[in-house]
């Protein structure tokens with residue numbers, strides 16, 4: 001079994017994983033292989049600023065290798 005790298009400063013509840021779970025629940029294993037995924041920052045209206053909707057790369061320690069293994073472009 002491969003070693004799992006420690007998580008970065010993300011909170012560990014990445015949207016990428018939640019999307020994969022939803023795709024798996026809807027389409028089974030075939031729903032989580034291949035394709036393209038793009039993530040954006042989500043902020044409340046009260047937070048101010050203009051970060052909401054800004055594209056963000058998957059976290060380097062967990063999602064990047066996971067998406068790579070599943071053949072998902074980002």
Ligand SMILES: [Zn+2]
Pocket residue numbers: 010014016058059062063064
């Ligand atoms: Zn992640």
